[in-house]
Amino acid sequence: MKKEKSCCESSVDANCCEPISAESCCQPIDTESVEEAVKRSYGQLWASQLAHKSASSRKKLASMFTAHRGLLKELKPREGMKVLDIGSGNGETVLTIAEKVKPNGKAVGVDFSPEGIELSKEKAKERELEDVAEFHLADAAELPFPDNTFDAVISECVVSLIQDKQRALREKVRVLKPGGRVIMHDVVTLAPMPKSLRENRKLYCDCVGGAVSLEEYVEMMKKAGLTNIKTVDFTKGVKKMINLDVVVKALNVKDDKTAQEIVNFARKGGVGYALLVGTKK
Ligand SMILES: C[S@@+](CC[C@H](N)C(=O)[O-])C[C@H]1O[C@@H](n2cnc3c(N)ncnc32)[C@H](O)[C@@H]1O
Numbered sequence: 001m002k003k004e005k006s007c008c009e010s011s012v013d014a015n016c017c018e019p020i021s022a023e024s025c026c027q028p029i030d031t032e033s034v035e036e037a038v039k040r041s042y043g044q045l046w047a048s049q050l051a052h053k054s055a056s057s058r059k060k061l062a063s064m065f066t067a068h069r070g071l072l073k074e075l076k077p078r079e080g081m082k083v084l085d086i087g088s089g090n091g092e093t094v095l096t097i098a099e100k101v102k103p104n105g106k107a108v109g110v111d112f113s114p115e116g117i118e119l120s121k122e123k124a125k126e127r128e129l130e131d132v133a134e135f136h137l138a139d140a141a142e143l144p145f146p147d148n149t150f151d152a153v154i155s156e157c158v159v160s161l162i163q164d165k166q167r168a169l170r171e172k173v174r175v176l177k178p179g180g181r182v183i184m185h186d187v188v189t190l191a192p193m194p195k196s197l198r199e200n201r202k203l204y205c206d207c208v209g210g211a212v213s214l215e216e217y218v219e220m221m222k223k224a225g226l227t228n229i230k231t232v233d234f235t236k237g238v239k240k241m242i243n244l245d246v247v248v249k250a251l252n253v254k255d256d257k258t259a260q261e262i263v264n265f266a267r268k269g270g271v272g273y274a275l276l277v278g279t280k281k
Helices: 007-014 034-050 055-065 069-075 092-101 114-126 165-174 201-205 214-223 235-242 245-251 256-267
Strands: 082-086 106-111 133-137 150-156 176-189 226-233 271-280
Touching (some): 034 114, 034 201, 069 092, 082 092, 092 114, 092 133, 150 165, 165 214, 214 271, 235 271
Parallel strands (some): 082 106, 082 150, 150 176
């Protein structure tokens, strides 16, 4: 069976920012806030893709970051739907959805990285999808849309990067039409994470340090006004990436103790990957 890839897995595999910097893509600077580190890290990653001017090489690069098939299967995008993708990154997921919802639907992406938005807009133009695919520079905590706008709000590997997850979930629900669904894929913790790993910025930027348990996500979803909550554990599909020492090498963790802690935590099955779905009342 073909293995599904998460964006985080791909970024680890690809050592994504090598073309523009000797640092790995999510190498934080200590004086930055966590949010600034995330913004800068992903900004570098999307800028490295923006530097490739040909549509074919952009597509090749983006093939490492296409929407997780499980999410699209759950979403079932169809003509006329209005879908919002929070943390749309290089725009690949939005553009995939735009092909399905055109001509009357809308696929909208939001990201706080200006480089990601610029890249996504260029790609929409290249693929003649500008009428269906929109991209907005905005923070997940303050979405620039009226209440009850979308049929579905999705996110992939993004909520784990947001500190105030409850607020971000409330915003998702606010812009969702009644009966619409929040569908998210994210890293989850399957055991309590050691404090040292929680505090490791690099791990945070790689979607692991800020991850919470499935139960915590479900609780937050309920509090945000979602019902009929369903969770699907995709951990097996990404097990190879989260259980190997090679991940630590790719993460470029300099200190051996932290590296060992990451390996131990992953070996004990501490990191998982899940799909979470909820419906607005
Ligand atoms: C791991 S990438 C995932 C990109 C895309 N969803 C994918 O699956 O390829 C995380 C993205 O979320 C964006 N992001 C993180 N926190 C955000 C926030 N608070 N508001 C908006 N975008 C955010 C980052 O800029 C980055 O583009």
